[in-house]
Amino acid sequence: MKEVLVPLIFFAQFNRPLTLKQIRRYAWGKEFGMDELKRILKRAAVKQSGEFYYLEESQVQNALEREQRAEKFWKYVKRFLWIFANVPFLKMAAVQNSLAYGSVGKKSDIDLLIVTRKNRIWTARAFLLLWLSLFNLRTTSKRKYMKFSPEILIDEAALNLGSYVVSNDYLIHYQMADTVPIWNVPFWKTFLSANCWIKAKLPVAYRSSNIREEFGNTASASWFAWLMECMLSGKFGDRVEAWAKIQQKKKLERARERLGITPNVVLGDHMIQTHFHGKWGEFREIIEEALAKYS
Template structure:
């Protein structure tokens, strides 16, 4: 019983970092080790009975606070509305040159949003044309500031078709990968999920699904623009845009500029990806999670030994 209890506590601890209670089905999907439903049910009953976790209706949490459930339910309702907007936005952005796939990421992909939430987008581009695609899309984003809709276009993670596998492999990146909600680009996301089946090492019950995204239908305009840049000149432009963007972001980081959420703006990039610097958020979150798990399991083992 101890092993399943530890796994349940570890899973709840991860989402507790975000103040997000889980259902039994969600706990099963995000267990870090493979267990069946019967074993999970036994573990949950034992932990609730011993007041190591708390149950409110269909939700489980580490904290005896029913307001967390109300917060989640309100956030789920808000997310349902924002996902409809995200679908429309994705349908617009997929029309841009060299864009091959778009998915919703971040808290919205976990079916949660509040008044401060953005629509975070994970974007896959054609090989060796990431920086042309990214630049055009971000020029478009500047127009959204005029109508105060910039928070609907948070295009902060790009990869291209040559490097579909996520380099960092940990519980955070595994969770982010399996919770992506593909909106556009069915084939490219099927390839993406196949390239990232390493997530099963962290979330063995969460088998990556086939993409639910819509099939991409390229317009004559999109194909025409790509035809113009599918040559050595296009290669040179893409490389130059990468160089310019990296220098701009290095300057932002050196000046310690912060985004709307108070996080220092920093980017990690090369020819085939552009993403937030893991050391600025991801690593800090993992440290918080690991500290929480250590304290939680220590308290549990100590109380069980009494």
């Protein structure tokens, strides 16, 4: 029963009810047939409204509104894809969390996963933040709604994020399984193959990536990005990368001191993660407590 309850509990944190097909997709560590799922849900006394299953009434309240808001966000993302075309050394851009789940709140931002060329992660981040800040598209402590938040960046030498996964790490599994690539979508297959550990806990979701058709042909770098890559390659580019790392780490370290030390901040040569207010550990505790309640 745990395998079926986990997705219902997890997505309750995002006020998202699930259909039978979605429960099958998100079932934890096991595959189920539809008839078997129906029997388990009935035995677990899971609530149902139309095609949706849920544990708490809050999951179905404003569900349609959140879904419609997500579609509005996707149109906004497509409108600014040119930003990513102008970032040198970019291998892939993708969306994660609430927007990827299709359940967007009134204060939601747009969480980004960025993959860069090897040894150019800090340079690429500098250009990305420059564009986002220049056009007022970057999330801040005061402005979050419909703003871009590039909180996770990795380079192509560190595609496998398995070393960051702990036992029953529900958040990172669902986060990775429902990631939506928006720029250079073909690279997603390479990224997913490097993270095949997802398959053990989410076998159906691993086989059915969350791909949106409107982002299928968005991988042409601009002349500006091409020119910057030519200029910032080789030893000169290495020096610029080292300088960019020093300057950005100073700002991030000051932010970490101001906000308090958190395990969700990583500032390395191949990965940058800036979840200053992350709740990864809390998610596991919430789900484990809820499992004890509903099982």
